[in-house]
Amino acid sequence: MKPLRLLLIPILVLSTTSTFADEGSLLTDAQKNYVGFGAIFLMLILFLWAMLATLRAFKVISHILLGPEAIAQANAEKVAVKAAKPKASIVNKLLSLKPLSEEKSLVMDHEYDGIQELNNPTPPWFMYLFYATIVFAVCYIFIYHVAGIGQLQYDEYKTEMAVAAKEKAIYLAKSANKVDESTVKLTTDAATLSSGQSVFKQNCTPCHGEHAQGVVGPNLTDDYWLHGGTIKDVFKTIEYGVSAKGMPSWEKQLSPKQIADVANYVKSLHGTNPANAKEPQGDKMASDDSAAPKKADAKGTVKTAMVVK
């Protein structure tokens, strides 16, 4: 019985249970782990039990083989050895400390006013620990204060803030791309409008004109809309297009963020009265999103009020 081989058993049990769990796929990963650890624990208990049983069996066999006298003699020897050696506790052994009972053997030939000196030097592990702190301190001073390789608290803080800012930017870019026609918001944010403007210049001017005054497609700056003039309507028209009437769908070419940007840019052109404006098409519609921004405003004031408090 090689212990290594025995150790393999729980590992095998673990792997088989996890494959069964995979097939069943009823268990979550965490549950699979519990099953695995449970199996290992059970195996270890069985293993321990088997070892104890074997030990008992060996004891019985040795009693039978050696006979009662030999056993009694061996026990007596054991007791004698134990009695001769003063007991060192496990803690004392581990820390290589001398127990109080050994004090007499440590007394040195040096006494003053009835105070005796013992030959009981600091254990080596403690000294090594002490030397290690010195080495650590020298390295620390060199790395952080002399060579300047390591970052002190403030620099470390700045680095972590920079990393966080990068992650935040990535997160915001991702979440900006999650926008759709039901979540798009009207904004006059300069970055959004300039991004929208460049999208418009690249894709929309041939049909809607340099200033959205209308060419093949309708004038996008007036009060008249064929498909609705709120930000959500405009987003929807741009995303899905009106293929029957020659307005392409931009779902594939533009990212959701780009569509939101260009929709906001179109909205920002409202009322600019460009030259050579095309005649109105569609119905005069409320295009000012009045409901939505007012709500946002109300929310904004509530928020600031809370902040002021």
Ligand code: HEC
């Ligand atoms: C191939 C020409 C063409 C291009 C390119 C084009 N459009 Fe259009 N667009 C049209 C036409 C035609 C209509 C009118 C559809 C209709 O009659 O229903 C239209 C309608 C629209 C409307 C709805 C207007 C309304 O009155 O409801 C919006 C908004 C719009 N386009 C925005 C854009 C944007 C933004 C782009 C660039 C990403 C773009 N269009 C690119 C041809 C085009």
